[in-house]
Amino acid sequence: EAQVTQNPRYLITVTGKKLTVTCSQNMNHEYMSWYRQDPGLGLRQIYYSMNVEVTDKGDVPEGYKVSRKEKRNFPLILESPSPNQTSLYFCASSLLAGGSNEQFFGPGTRLTVL
């Protein structure tokens, strides 16, 4: 089944404890992206990647890192999480960037930072 998977789905952690949220897609998509969703703010893009080893900042990259060592995986790293990073996170992928390429979304990761 073609899909985007994220792990973990739920995470409660404490301030300053490094964490990684994994994202994997099995559709051979070139474009991958991370968003956060907050009440009243909609979805905001954190980082995106046009292809392997190519990543770029989105609208809200502060406090996050990403890597794209292989096409299928695009982990989101929080080196020192803070309470303002409590949010619902979505990973998405598409065959290419833009055009009529549909973005496929993962199920989301709900992160709470205490």
Place this chain on the structure above:
Amino acid sequence: GEDVEQSLFLSVREGDSSVINCTYTDSSSTYLYWYKQEPGAGLQLLTYIFSNMDMKQDQRLTVLLNKKDKHLSLRIADTQTGDSAIYFCAPGGSQGNLIFGKGTKLSVKP
């Protein structure tokens, strides 16, 4: 940067039509998308329209685009309780990314 505005809530009765409106600022968007988010789930592509079209119909869905006014709308005919969800307008950005509105929560009353 791109700014996308949608009303936050819409409530309709089952069987009525729903119209969700969206305004945006970036006139270079080539494709403009509508995504649907059901409770507790990720987003799914509902439909999209190419910028040189002014209307697209897909079963119960009609998308209207007024490029001059930078206005996009989604009409759902014969709205059902299963249509209750959050709907996001998302014009394509200049770098191939999507710029999402805040989402419109559609509530359908029986």
